[in-house]
Amino acid sequence: MANKKYDSDQELLAKYAKAMGHPARIAILDFLATQDNCYFGNIHEELPISKATVSQHLSALKEAGLIQGSIEAPKVKYCINKEQWEFARMLFAKEFSKLNPDKECTCKTSK
Amino acid sequence: MANKKYDSDQELLAKYAKAMGHPARIAILDFLATQDNCYFGNIHEELPISKATVSQHLSALKEAGLIQGSIEAPKVKYCINKEQWEFARMLFAKEFSKLNPDKECTCKTSK
DNA sequence: AATATTGTTCGTATATTTGCGAACAATAAG
């Protein structure tokens, strides 16, 4: 145990970022954040991939905590997990605010 | 060409998220955002991984555009790419603001 | 020129990710 090589904030932020690191999963989050009919079928028909793959992406997002799912009859309804969504939002905002606007960043990309 | 299955904003956000999807790369970004001595050696001694692996992670971040590097003598200096950093910050903020605070998210995580 | 310092690249091994069709599970409807 206590096998941590990195800060837990770094681990957490990386976990959220990793979950968001695929365009299909971003598209799913966009859909869940803005639509009302968020059954699996509605999500699937928005995406250019098979239902097996959609299901996998949904699992990844659920695993990361960004979304939740519940069974309704033969359908499955998904939605954003608000608490974790706000927490992730805060972590990303915090990360990006670490760079002082006055800091010199004068490297030139070599290649 | 025009092989786009997803919005370019979704692709871009996913690209940044993917680059941030590893704790070592978050640690590197943290370091570059807050420290002044950002030579490869300084970065390497902060991380519990080999220099070959550090170099790979730096390449990934550079590839995504979040950082830049320049050669100074036998040393190599890295820094945040401010423009893209701010752009990424904006994309993430935009993404997280898509969820209306009043939206119902009443799914219960089944398992 | 020989050596030391600093990083990158190569080669390789292993693990994870992505994607799909087919099979399966669970409930609803007939």
Add this chain to the structure above:
DNA sequence: CTTATTGTTCGCAAATATACGAACAATATT
């Protein structure tokens, strides 16, 4: 009970990602 609907899981293949040591490259120093 049988069938239809809706998703998940399984099994597999191909592509990427992660990690490291060793070799290499480039410059600084002696």
